[in-house]
Amino acid sequence: MSETWIHIIMVVLILLVLLTIAAGLIYVERRMLAVWQDRYGPNRTGPFGLLQVLADMVKIFFKEDWIPPFADKKVFVIAPTIVMMAVLMSFAVIPFTPGIGVVDLNIGVLFFLAMSSMGAYSVVLAGWASNNKYSLLGGIRGSAQMISYEVFMGLSLMGVVILAGSFNLRDIVEAQRKIWFFIPQIVGFVIFFLAGLAETHRLPFDIPEAESELIAGYHSEYSGMKFGMFFVGEYLGITLISALVTTLYFGGWLGPHFLPPIVWFLIKMFAFILLFILIRATLPRPRYDQLMSLGWKVLLPLALLNLLVTGAVVLYWHL
Amino acid sequence: MNIIFYLSAVVAIYCTLRAVFHKHAVHALLYLIVSLLAVAVVFFVLGAPFLAALEVIIYAGAIMVLFVFVVMMLNRGEAAIQQEKAWLQFSTWAWPAVFVLLLFAEWLYLLFYQPPAVAPVGGNQSIMPQQVGEALFTRYLLGVEMAAMLLMAGVIGAYHIGKQKQRNYHRYLEEEENLRSTASEKQTQQVI
Numbered sequence: 001m002s003e004t005w006i007h008i009i010m011v012v013l014i015l016l017v018l019l020t021i022a023a024g025l026i027y028v029e030r031r032m033l034a035v036w037q038d039r040y041g042p043n044r045t046g047p048f049g050l051l052q053v054l055a056d057m058v059k060i061f062f063k064e065d066w067i068p069p070f071a072d073k074k075v076f077v078i079a080p081t082i083v084m085m086a087v088l089m090s091f092a093v094i095p096f097t098p099g100i101g102v103v104d105l106n107i108g109v110l111f112f113l114a115m116s117s118m119g120a121y122s123v124v125l126a127g128w129a130s131n132n133k134y135s136l137l138g139g140i141r142g143s144a145q146m147i148s149y150e151v152f153m154g155l156s157l158m159g160v161v162i163l164a165g166s167f168n169l170r171d172i173v174e175a176q177r178k179i180w181f182f183i184p185q186i187v188g189f190v191i192f193f194l195a196g197l198a199e200t201h202r203l204p205f206d207i208p209e210a211e212s213e214l215i216a217g218y219h220s221e222y223s224g225m226k227f228g229m230f231f232v233g234e235y236l237g238i239t240l241i242s243a244l245v246t247t248l249y250f251g252g253w254l255g256p257h258f259l260p261p262i263v264w265f266l267i268k269m270f271a272f273i274l275l276f277i278l279i280r281a282t283l284p285r286p287r288y289d290q291l292m293s294l295g296w297k298v299l300l301p302l303a304l305l306n307l308l309v310t311g312a313v314v315l316y317w318h319l
Numbered sequence: 320m321n322i323i324f325y326l327s328a329v330v331a332i333y334c335t336l337r338a339v340f341h342k343h344a345v346h347a348l349l350y351l352i353v354s355l356l357a358v359a360v361v362f363f364v365l366g367a368p369f370l371a372a373l374e375v376i377i378y379a380g381a382i383m384v385l386f387v388f389v390v391m392m393l394n395r396g397e398a399a400i401q402q403e404k405a406w407l408q409f410s411t412w413a414w415p416a417v418f419v420l421l422l423f424a425e426w427l428y429l430l431f432y433q434p435p436a437v438a439p440v441g442g443n444q445s446i447m448p449q450q451v452g453e454a455l456f457t458r459y460l461l462g463v464e465m466a467a468m469l470l471m472a473g474v475i476g477a478y479h480i481g482k483q484k485q486r487n488y489h490r491y492l493e494e495e496e497n498l499r500s501t502a503s504e505k506q507t508q509q510v511i
Contacts, residue, residue: 106447107448114376117384118375118380120384125349143387143388167448
């Protein structure tokens with residue numbers, strides 16, 4: 001019985017830590033963007049502007065939560081919860097350390113892919129339920145982008161699965177004791193990272209919510225905490241992709257012994273979160289057809305080729 | 320596990336019925352998605368985690384998004400709901416319902432009064448992805464190859480339908496292209 005309780009407490013703790021990280025990222029992102037663009041960023045509230053998170057949260061919670069009368073009310077309310085649920089469920093399969101993790105699932109990678117494809121509904125339904133042409137356009141763009149990038153997101157992961165011989169994320173980390181998979185799977189890593197950018201629709205791939213053309217796209221009708229859900233969901237998505245890149249390609253909790261495993265995991269994860277922010281700070285947005293043709297004409301063939309070569313090498317040398 | 324099986328089975332049946340009888344296309348599709356998710360849970364409980372994951376990824380995740388996508392683009396609104404109402408009359412669904420009930424009765428009879436002809440394959444253990452892969456590429460290789468050919472035909476067909484001649488919206492580019500095409504025609508004439 002006590003083991004069950006420890007497990008439940010661990011799950012709740014993981015949830016709290018993740019939500020704290022996601023909220024904290026609002027501050028980190030604004031501050032780091034400012035640093036990289038030679039500005040100050042938020043620096044008035046509290047020491048180094050740290051209380052900005054609190055101010056933002058208070059603002060979001062106390063804003064009027066307005067449902068437009070022309071919206072499809074039920075779907076409008078459900079849509080933002082789907083993204084949060086899908087992303088938080090994905091965290092269930094991630095092994096933070098050998099001891100810390102929610103579930104040890106033998107189809108871990110597939111579970112993540114399933115949940116990320118559920119996340120697409122959030123964008124589609126939000127765009128449709130808002131009953132607003134800009135939102136609808138955003139929803140259409142978002143769904144097309146997410147469906148096409150999911151295709152080779154899955155394919156790029158299969159290289160890792162072949163090398164590790166398992167869908168279980170713990171086995172995948174254990175298989176990286178000799179060499180981290182980003183060296184043999186450098187192509188897969190790059191493709192997965194790009195697909196992750198598109199999946200979380202972050203700049204430069206934030207075309208579903210391009211402010212300059214679509215006035216925030218699928219969430220332009222949302223306000224208050226419903227908008228906050230999309231907002232926090234996006235940061236959770238970044239954290240999830242960073243945690244997955246760490247687990248799949250950079251050896252997860254593995255590292256020299258002078259630091260405990262969880263610290264190694266967090267260091268790697270935060271490095272990738274910062275990379276996400278750096279990419280946002282530097283790159284402009286491509287056109288929509290450029291995004292789609294990059295996906296289908298470059299990344300998909302590359303992912304297939306990577307899969308073929310990996311499979312052939314593993315078969316030939318019996319790795 | 321039995322309780323989970325029956326719960327998700329009830330959810331699946333209820334949602335499928337709602338999907339059939341709902342007048343609003345998008346809401347009906349949402350019910351269908353929930354029903355597919357419930358079927359995935361049923362698969363998981365029956366010991367096929369790989370199949371459950373594929374069910375969610377392919378059916379609930381990819382195919383249904385395309386359905387929602389199309390319905391969203393059409394966005395027919397109130398008129399479509401009226402049309403659905405007109406179609407859903409007793410005379411339309413009475414006979415199909417009778418036939419389905421007949422099949423259901425047959426199935427119930429077989430379930431309760433006949434011994435199963437074939438014992439379940441896996442027994443009570445769950446089937447790992449490796450086993451599925453092995454079976455697919457040894458015993459059922461022919462099926463995999465045929466599915467691959469079908470997909471290839473689909474890809475080629477989609478490419479053919481989607482192929483467009485590049486259109487230039489600028490006069491300058493158009494002229495340039497005309498020049499180029501006449502030049503190439505001249506070349507071919509010279510070759511001939």
